[in-house]
Structures are given as C-alpha cells and as structure tokens.
Amino acid sequence: MLILSNTFSALSDPNRQKILKLLKKSEMSVTEILGNLDITMATLSHHLDILKRADLVSGRRDGQRIIYSLNLSILDEISEQIVKLLKVKK
Numbered sequence: 001m002l003i004l005s006n007t008f009s010a011l012s013d014p015n016r017q018k019i020l021k022l023l024k025k026s027e028m029s030v031t032e033i034l035g036n037l038d039i040t041m042a043t044l045s046h047h048l049d050i051l052k053r054a055d056l057v058s059g060r061r062d063g064q065r066i067i068y069s070l071n072l073s074i075l076d077e078i079s080e081q082i083v084k085l086l087k088v089k090k
Contacts, residue, residue, distance in 0.1 A: 003055075004081050007074075010054035015039055016047050020070065023057060027069035 010016055015037060022028060022036055034044050048068065051057040055074045059066040 003074075003077060004085065006054040007056065007078050010050050010056055013047065013050075015043070016051055019044075019047060019051065020056065023068060023070045027067050029062075029065045029067055031065070033068065 011020075018037060019033060022033055030041075030044065030048070033048075034041060037044065039047075048057065048059070052059065055071055057068050058071050059068045061067075
C-alpha cells in the first residue's frame with residue numbers, strides 16, 4: 001500500500017502531471033522540461049525529487065546534463081496494487 005500512497009501523492013500536483021506527460025513523449029533534460037513549464041528551477045527540482053522518490057521517473061547523467069525518463073516498470077506494480085485494492089471478495 002505504501003507504493004500506492006507514494007504514487008498518488010506524487011500524482012496529486014498538476015505540475016508533476018505535466019512533467020510525466022512530457023516524459024511520456026520522450027526523455028528530456030532538466031532544461032528541456034523547464035522550457036515547457038512556467039516554474040522556477042528550484043520548483044522543478046523539488047517536483048523531480050518527489051517523482052524520483054515515488055519511482056515514477058529516473059535520471060541518468062549525460063555529461064553535464066541529467067536526462068529524465070518515465071520509469072515504466074513501476075506501472076505494472078502500481079496496476080497490480082490497484083487491482084488488489086479494488087478486488088471484490090466473494
């Protein structure tokens with residue numbers, strides 16, 4: 001259940017939802033993400049940290065840049081947890 005709590009908490013913010021939508025299209029650097037949002041670098045860093053802690057995104061270093069992408073493997077786990085939560089027992 002902790003996975004669901006972390007996930008739903010991370011998804012509760014509109015800016016984090018926008019970040020995930022951007023990363024759904026392709027992986028992006030911090031600068032590229034920032035260019036698509038009307039927030040400060042500090043705010044973006046905060047949102048990315050929350051998304052990383054929820055395991056929804058991951059970052060890899062590419063020289064001086066960090067490239068972020070969606071963590072698709074967590075989606076299966078989240079789906080399983082939702083099914084377990086909502087499964088009706090007979």
